[in-house]
Each structure stands twice: as structure tokens, then as C-alpha cells.
Amino acid sequence: MSAPSRPGPSEGTLAHYEARAADFRAGTADHDVSQNIAALLRHIQAPPPFAILDLGCGPGRDLAAFRALGHEAVGLDGTPAFVAMAREASGCEVWQQDFLALDLPEARFDGVFANASLFHVPRAALARVLGELRATLRPGGVLFSSNPRGANEEGWNGGRYGVWHDLASWRAAMTAAGFAELEHYYRPEGLPRERQPWLASVWRR
Numbered sequence: 001m002s003a004p005s006r007p008g009p010s011e012g013t014l015a016h017y018e019a020r021a022a023d024f025r026a027g028t029a030d031h032d033v034s035q036n037i038a039a040l041l042r043h044i045q046a047p048p049p050f051a052i053l054d055l056g057c058g059p060g061r062d063l064a065a066f067r068a069l070g071h072e073a074v075g076l077d078g079t080p081a082f083v084a085m086a087r088e089a090s091g092c093e094v095w096q097q098d099f100l101a102l103d104l105p106e107a108r109f110d111g112v113f114a115n116a117s118l119f120h121v122p123r124a125a126l127a128r129v130l131g132e133l134r135a136t137l138r139p140g141g142v143l144f145s146s147n148p149r150g151a152n153e154e155g156w157n158g159g160r161y162g163v164w165h166d167l168a169s170w171r172a173a174m175t176a177a178g179f180a181e182l183e184h185y186y187r188p189e190g191l192p193r194e195r196q197p198w199l200a201s202v203w204r205r
Contacts, residue, residue, distance in 0.1 A: 009122050009161035010100045014078045016159035017058075021081035025059035033115055033146075035189060037065060039202050040111050040144035043182050050110040053136065056117025057094065060086030066113070067092055074109075076102075100125055104136035112136070112143045116198075119147040119162045123154055126163075130177035137205040143179060145170075146187065149199040167199060179203035 007015065017024060044050050049071045054063045057075030063086055066073035075086045075094035083096045097103060099121055112133050121129050133143060150164025165173070171181065182204055186196035 006156075009120070010078065010098045012156070013120055013160045014098070017079040018081050021059070021079065021085065024082075025085060028058070029061060031061070033062060034065075035187065036115055036144060036146055036200055037062065037069075037113070039183065039185075039200065040113050040142060041069075041071075043142045043202055043204065044110050045140055046110045046138070051108060051138075052111045052113055053104075053109045055112055055114040055133070056099070056120070057086045058082050060089035060092075060094070062113065062115060063090040063092050063094070099129060102129065102132045104132055106135055107138045108136050110138055110141050112141070114143065114145040116146055116148070118145050119164065120160065121163070122161065123163050126173050127177060130173065130179070134178055134205050139205065141205045142182070143174075143203045143205070144200070145174075145203075146198050146200040148197055149186070165199065167201075170199065170201065174201070174203050179205065 052066050052071050052073045054073055054075045057063045057077050059082055060075060063073050063075045067090055073092050075092055076097050077083050077086065078098040080096060083094050086094045148164055149166060152166055152169045154163045180203060182202040184201035186193060187198040187200055188196060
């Protein structure tokens with residue numbers, strides 16, 4: 001007898017989030033990512049309000065924040081429960097799309113906010129996904145990403161699939177996709193590096 005096949009990276013990860021959507025919303029509602037929102041916004045050179053894609057918007061916390069700041073935000077998530085939550089929380093348009101099967105309009109957005117989302121993209125698909133995100137940005141548009149950092153491990157962790165990039169690996173992928181680095185930093189602020197598990201970076205198309 002053959003062993004049962006494991007779901008693909010997207011299928012398994014989305015099922016994990018769908019089954020825990022309410023707990024995830026409660027557990028992340030008070031997370032302060034204002035540093036990340038500010039990092040994206042300060043590099044956008046278009047006149048406000050900005051058109052922003054919140055990639056992996058989850059239950060809509062940051063989507064609502066962008067709207068409260070007066071920007072024209074659109075959410076995107078592959079988890080049906082998160083899509084419904086984000087629409088209710090923000091009043092914004094939210095697209096249900098798998099990161100590995102994106103269908104994005106060309107040159108639509110001034111900024112893409114990918115907070116704790118792109119690490120779910122397998123390394124083998126990353127170049128394609130980054131190219132699709134670059135294409136949905138207007139010329140000169142800006143992409144923000146924040147990923148849990150590591151030593152380039154890839155695989156399953158607690159029911160979710162991910163890649164734990166280091167700075168060199170992430171920089172190489174972004175540069176190969178045609179992005180120019182604007183800045184990077186580690187989070188949370190003010191802690192020793194070993195207690196800063198998140199690598200944040202900002203890139204221009």
C-alpha cells in the first residue's frame with residue numbers, strides 16, 4: 001500500500017488557515033505593524049490616495065488600516081474565511097486568489113503590501129510570483145515584504161508550508177525579478193538580532 005499523498009503547499013496551508021481562521025484573527029488583532037505600513041507608504045512617489053494591494057490580507061486588520069489612512073486598498077487572500085472577514089472588517093474589495101494562481105491586473109497598484117505572506121511561496125515558484133507582482137505595480141511602484149527569517153530552510157511547519165529566507169537569498173530573488181532595494185530592517189524594533197525573527201524589506205519596480 002502506498003502512503004497517502006500530502007496536500008500541495010497552497011492546498012495544505014490554506015486548509016490550515018481556514019480551520020483556524022477565528023483563532024488567527026483573535027491572536028493577531030493587536031499586532032502592531034505600523035512600522036511596516038509606514039515603510040511602504042513613505043517610498044511611494046505617486047500622489048495620494050495610493051492604490052494598494054494587501055497580498056495575504058488575512059482577516060483584514062491592515063486592509064482596514066490602509067483605508068482609515070485614506071488609501072484605495074484591495075485585499076487578496078486564498079483562505080475563504082479570511083476573505084469574508086476582511087470584507088466585513090474593512091469594507092474594501094477583497095479578491096480570493098491562491099498565491100500560486102494569481103490573476104492580477106497589469107500596472108494597477110502604487111504599492112503591494114506583503115506582510116507575512118510571501119514566505120508561503122515555494123522557492124520553485126517564487127520567480128514567477130514576484131514577476132506577477134512586479135507587473136501589477138505601476139512604473140516606479142513599491143513592494144513591501146516581511147518574512148520570518150532563517151537559513152533558507154523550506155518545508156512544512158505546523159501545518160503551513162514556508163521558506164525561511166536569509167537576507168542574501170531574499171535579495172537575490174528580488175533583484176532577479178527586476179526590483180531595486182530601497183531599505184531593509186529586522187523586527188521587532190529595539191531587540192538583539194537573535195530576538196528579531198522578521199526580515200522586512202522595501203523594493204521599487
